[in-house]
Amino acid sequence: MAVIGTGKMGADHVRRLHEVISGARVAAVADIEPERAKSLAATIEECTAYTEPAAAMASQEVDAVLVASPGPAHEAALVEALDRGLPVLCEKPMTPDTASSLRILEAEQRLGRRRIQVGFMRRYDVEYAKLKGLLDGGELGRALMLHxxxxxxxxxxxxxxxxxxxxxxxxxxxATRWLLDEEIAAVTVHKPRATSLAPDGMNDPQFVLLETVSGALVDVEIFGHCGYGYQVQAEAVCERGTVRIGDEQGLRVSVEGRWGGHVPPDYVERFEDAYDREVQAWVDATRRGEVTGPSAWDGYAASAVCEAGVVSQRQGGRVEVELVERPDLYR
Incomplete structure (x- = not known):
């Protein structure tokens, strides 16, 4: 494995591959900050540090790539990996905009086979997987809304x-596209009054309304400075019932006239198990010569929806999502 990017997420993936995942070893890491890359490489036997992703991928020891660098650097790393025919797990966003995502789709189609998996790890979370299974099973009827x-x-x-x-x-x-198994047709972003905890100039929180092609409505509350921890929840409202995930679990402690539990501080802790499952599934599929997770099409579609969301965020109002026809490679 070569891991591109040794910041918070990249370092955590290196730890994961070294200590948790079976079937793969980290042979190379790359980062534009040489000392950070060298420091991380030093923790793993026979791991070489590079400053250029292309150099890391050129190593004879590297058979696959995990891209965890900042989003603007993803396109160049993905193109390099595709040119070398290397399978890639790329953290989201696949690329920051639809134009670059389309270039990646075209490059992968020229290759004639899927090589890219995009790191939407919630698909590997136990609760999200159970929600997906329940919705697909039809017991609750069609999903009408998703909070x-x-x-x-x-x-x-x-x-x-x-x-x-x-x-x-x-x-x-x-998550919306996956859970409801359809594309998103339009986005509207609303801005309530901002919290005093947000930095000057940031409109936080925000309320995002997604409309699917079949007419289901999905609302998203994004709150970047809630002040108490990291929390992700979802509730599907269906024809014959509702189902909710993300309620706090684990120890409930009563002490000194109070009761409560633990709210994780960030996504690394909250989705640790999902990341483990995601990377292990990717390694297993790679060893079989397959790509089974979220595709480059999923990465492109998410970029297109987010691009429409940014337009609504800046200009106000409802913005329709424009997608190219889905290529046969991703059907």
């Missing part, structure tokens, strides 16, 4: 209004 909440303790410095959509709501976009 989703995505709350963060706080966003890192430099986080923008646009990133609330492209970096955060993108997860709900993919």
């Amino acid at each position: 989703q909440r995505h709350r963060n303790l706080a966003m890192p410095p430099g986080f923008t209004d646009e990133m609330l959509i492209t970096s955060s709501v993108s997860h709900e976009v993919d």
